[in-house]
Amino acid sequence: MSKGKSVFRCTECGADQPKWGGRCDACGAWNSLTEEPIRRTVGRSDGRSVQSDSQTVRLSDIGTTPLQRWRTGLAEFDFVLGGGIVPGSVVLVGGEPGIGKSTLLMQCAARLESQGVSTLYVSGEESPDQLRLRADRLEEDAGNIHVLGETRLESIIHHATQLKSSVVLLDSVQTTYTEELEGAPGNVGQVRECAARLMRFAKESGPAVVLVGHVTKGGGIAGPKTLEHIVDTVLYFEGETTLDHRILRAVKNRFGSVDEIGVFRMTGTGLEPVANPAAAFLAGRSTGASGSAVTALMEGTRPMLVEIQALASKAGFGTPQRVATGLDHRRLALLLAVLERRGGLPFGNLDVFVNVTGGVRLIEPSTDLAVLAALVSTVHDRPVPADALFLGEVGLGGEIRPVAGVERRLAEAARQGFRRVFLSARSRGTSGDLEVIGLEGIGELTRRLAA
Ligand code: TYD
Numbered sequence: 517m518s519k520g521k522s523v524f525r526c527t528e529c530g531a532d533q534p535k536w537g538g539r540c541d542a543c544g545a546w547n548s549l550t551e552e553p554i555r556r557t558v559g560r561s562d563g564r565s566v567q568s569d570s571q572t573v574r575l576s577d578i579g580t581t582p583l584q585r586w587r588t589g590l591a592e593f594d595f596v597l598g599g600g601i602v603p604g605s606v607v608l609v610g611g612e613p614g615i616g617k618s619t620l621l622m623q624c625a626a627r628l629e630s631q632g633v634s635t636l637y638v639s640g641e642e643s644p645d646q647l648r649l650r651a652d653r654l655e656e657d658a659g660n661i662h663v664l665g666e667t668r669l670e671s672i673i674h675h676a677t678q679l680k681s682s683v684v685l686l687d688s689v690q691t692t693y694t695e696e697l698e699g700a701p702g703n704v705g706q707v708r709e710c711a712a713r714l715m716r717f718a719k720e721s722g723p724a725v726v727l728v729g730h731v732t733k734g735g736g737i738a739g740p741k742t743l744e745h746i747v748d749t750v751l752y753f754e755g756e757t758t759l760d761h762r763i764l765r766a767v768k769n770r771f772g773s774v775d776e777i778g779v780f781r782m783t784g785t786g787l788e789p790v791a792n793p794a795a796a797f798l799a800g801r802s803t804g805a806s807g808s809a810v811t812a813l814m815e816g817t818r819p820m821l822v823e824i825q826a827l828a829s830k831a832g833f834g835t836p837q838r839v840a841t842g843l844d845h846r847r848l849a850l851l852l853a854v855l856e857r858r859g860g861l862p863f864g865n866l867d868v869f870v871n872v873t874g875g876v877r878l879i880e881p882s883t884d885l886a887v888l889a890a891l892v893s894t895v896h897d898r899p900v901p902a903d904a905l906f907l908g909e910v911g912l913g914g915e916i917r918p919v920a921g922v923e924r925r926l927a928e929a930a931r932q933g934f935r936r937v938f939l940s941a942r943s944r945g946t947s948g949d950l951e952v953i954g955l956e957g958i959g960e961l962t963r964r965l966a967a
């Protein structure tokens with residue numbers, strides 16, 4: 517421990533503690549305190565703080581000009597942002613290493629440049645030579661982008677000001693540091709201060725800033741949670757690095773709606789927006805096999821169709837296995853118990869595997885019915901109708917409950933060629949062209965699927 521003045525700052529909530537402890541007193545997180553030097557004051561506050569250049573203004577006196585946005589032309593990216601990049605805004609793109617953050621930023625920069633929006637791509641992770649190699653792989657012409665290999669914030673802001681860049685892309689916020697603070701790049705204080713300074717720069721000088729943020733093992737953006745409070749928009753880039761689909765998800769957006777997702781495919785020439793995202797995860801579905809059922813999720817305002825696969829096979833010795841991928845294993849245990857008690861299907865000596873294809877995670881309970889259908893189908897080794905969609909939440913009594921947003925989900929399913937839907941008998945709303953099979957409880961489901 518150093519003798520110099522320092523505090524212990526929580527990487528979860530950003531609270532300062534005078535001494536180290538295993539647990540943050542403010543938010544209760546364990547093992548989150550890291551030592552940070554106390555900020556050197558730069559002698560600004562004394563005397564000047566009483567004067568101010570800022571002015572107050574009445575809300576009604578502010579003109580209502582529609583929000584200007586720069587469309588990148590990368591359709592799914594623009595969609596997630598709510599229509600494009602807003603001048604003067606700060607966007608944070610978080611994601612695991614290798615997921616494609618740098619590629620995404622480079623493609624955005626290239627597309628903006630081709631529309632005459634000047635960009636500066638700053639990298640603290642790759643040299644300009646490496647950036648050139650990356651750019652050469654892309655379909656976009658990235659030749660006009662200004663690149664800079666720099667990690668010092670003051671210098672980055674200087675260059676951005678000199679070039680009058682409209683969009684500054686910074687890869688990454690964890691490799692950037694400011695001279696005003698002691699401590700290595702990437703520590704909580706540095707990350708937070710750099711983000712705050714860039715936010716001020718964006719608001720005062722007008723360029724948009726797009727930041728890359730690394731993600732910790734826990735899934736959060738490395739550095740304090742407060743980073744997410746500082747910026748205007750937080751996007752997470754996710755997906756299995758082994759699969760080629762990538763999902764860009766808005767978790768915070770001051771200029772658009774949250775929970776919207778965009779779907780991309782990683783190709784040999786960069787990221788490609790998926791033209792029909794609703795059906796992106798259904799590609800490769802084998803319709804004749806047992807143990808497969810399709811449901812419709814809501815991702816923000818968009819319905820997405822996903823396939824759930826189940827496989828039950830005779831267990832060997834010991835406790836039968838329960839393996840769930842893309843689904844909470846407790847939810848699976850619950851559904852198996854309901855199916856056993858209310859549906860009369862014994863799973864006691866069967867290993868059960870459930871898998872959501874495409875690396876999607878099921879969060880909504882509205883997908884329960886599809887999980888049950890896949891399970892029933894694998895136990896009887898009988899495929900469910902290939903043109904059927906399953907939509908419903910299952911209760912402990914075996915009852916099937918209606919879900920929200922049925923009409924939008926069904927409209928999308930009809931567009932993708934589905935012809936019938938199994939849902940709660942109590943569901944309301946029109947079903948469009950789909951044949952509706954209303955179910956009261958899971959007994960009816962097992963009977964229907966066995967018939
Ligand atoms: P990258 O953008 O470097 O990821 P991140 O910045 O999030 O760490 O991209 C990572 C992967 O994408 C890398 O394994 C190579 C692959 N890739 C392609 O498949 N096609 C391409 O055109 C490019 C540029 C990268």
Ligand code: MG
Nearest residue numbers: 617618641687
């Ligand atoms: Mg990178």
